[in-house]
Amino acid sequence: MIKLRGTARRADADDSEKDGGVDLDDHEWGPAGIHDHITDAMADPDPVRLAPDLVCLRFEVMxxxxxxxxxxxxxxxxxxxxxxxxxxxxxxxxxxxxxxxxxxxxxxxxxxxxxxxxxxxxxxxxxxxxxxxxxxxxxxxxxxxxxxxxxxxxxxxxxxxxxxMRQYHDPIHYHGYAEVAAGLHRRLPAGPVTLVGGIGTGASTGAMAEGLRAAGREVLSIGIQPFGSRTFGAEHTEDPDMIIAGIGSSIEFANVRHELYHRIHWVGFSYARAGAIGLLRDGAIFAGLSSGAAYLVSRWERCREPGRTVVFLAPDTGHRYVAAAYAGHRDVPAIDGLAPLAVRQPDELAPPWSVADWTGPLAERVRLARAGGAA
CATH class of the missing domain: 3.40.50.1100 (Rossmann fold)
Structure with a gap:
């Protein structure tokens, strides 16, 4: 018999007056491998190898x-x-x-x-x-x-x-990804890792990068933002078709730790859409727009710094995006010829795809602006 975390019990009027937390280890189940709640099955991603040095970390609902x-x-x-x-x-x-x-x-x-x-x-x-x-x-x-x-x-x-819960401001949301990082470390081949994903609150990419570093990995953290997102200084830009607000927003995401990222990519809707369709064509993985952006960026990063295992996050499935992104797929160009515009200053940012090292002038300008200095 193995011990799994406690089963769910819906709250009712009597529950609200009971004190303390929940005993997370109060039920035993067997045989091994049976989940006691659907969240256990959903929380762990499926790593899928698309190439010897390219891995998609696929979640149902990250x-x-x-x-x-x-x-x-x-x-x-x-x-x-x-x-x-x-x-x-x-x-x-x-x-x-x-x-x-x-x-x-x-x-x-x-x-x-x-x-x-x-x-x-x-x-x-x-x-x-x-x-x-x-x-x-x-x-x-x-x-x-x-x-x-x-x-x-x-x-x-x-x-x-x-x-x-303050998902955009409370760093408590970093806690859950420690187990993902530990599991990923065990399953990846030895050597340096490039981790690519939408930033959002910073919890997923930031916490996983920290977890991999704690396990002894050398990690290059690559973050993805939509145009118009404030957190990394692109609030003055605009993508009229942008529907990937979950990885960035016109409001500041306070629990993002800027120092955890080495490079930032800003990807517009049209290129994220092309990436999502390309991911389905190439790897048979049906995922959302931020996953498509991550796949697109991963291919570029893989060529830029060979010799590393590139892991990109696919946070959700593509079902929500059928009408907005997947319909009309025949008219979407292949991603092989797509490349970003390298920028050094905020006013150089432009759709459909820009990239900047987050140790350069652009990062410094954004830091000064956030601190109240000259932009």
Missing amino acids: KVRSALGAVRQLLDTGRIRRGDTLVDSSSGIYALALALACHRYGMRCHIVGSATVEETLGVQLEILGATLERMPPSSDLKLDQARRVDRITRLLAEHPRYHW
């Missing part, structure tokens, strides 16, 4: 790992109790990840989302027991996000026991 690690840490430290309500702003996969983590550990879940939350996600949240509060439609992404944050602030004032 942020399940982040949400599980954060909720577990909050329970262990007594900051929340079973039956409490966890709340956050999300219109994508973090909403589903948090709802699944709450189902696992017997918590309540409230999501403040935009009017654009797709029906598939909304139905899943409802059946999982989470509540979804949609904000009024807005064509301004920054205004939409500001409205959601304002709504959460009012919710916390009305319900002091609610806990705001």
Whole structure:
């Protein structure tokens, strides 16, 4: 018999008054390999070798790992109790990840989302027991996000026991990826690694790079941002077709650690789309737009610095993007001839693809601007 983490029990009225966290090791199951909750199956990625030196780390819903690690840490430290309500702003996969983590550990879940939350996600949240509060439609992404944050602030004032997960600001979301890094280290061949992925909150790429370094690996961290994203200084640019906001935003993601990244790529919708279709054609992997951008960047990085194992993150599947990205695939150009524009200053950034070393002048300009100096 092996011991697995405790089974989920949905929160009800009686649960809310029980104290303490959850005993995560209170059930025994067998035989080995049987999961006691679907999140265990979803949290671990599948490494797929596309070439001798190129590996896709494919997740079904990557942020399940982040949400599980954060909720577990909050329970262990007594900051929340079973039956409490966890709340956050999300219109994508973090909403589903948090709802699944709450189902696992017997918590309540409230999501403040935009009017654009797709029906598939909304139905899943409802059946999982989470509540979804949609904000009024807005064509301004920054205004939409500001409205959601304002709504959460009012919710916390009305319900002091609610806990705001703050996925874009709390470094607690780094915890869950330590196990991913350990597993990846065991499965990769010896030698240096180039880790490529969308930055978002910094938790996935940052935490995995740190974990690999702690295991003794030499790691080159390559981050990906969309145009218009503020965190790495591209807020003055625009991609009118941008629908990959999960890896960057018009608001600052405060839990991103800039010093963890060696190079940043800004990839627009058209090239991310080409990368996603190329990934399906080349590797039979059906993934989202940020995965397509990561595949595109990985191919370029692989040629730039040979002799390293290049690992790129594929955070979710492609089902959400069929209409927006995969339809009309016959008209999308092959990715073989695509290359980035190398830039050194913020005003040089331009779609559809730019790249900059994050130890050069552009990084220094962004740091000065963030510190209140001259931009």
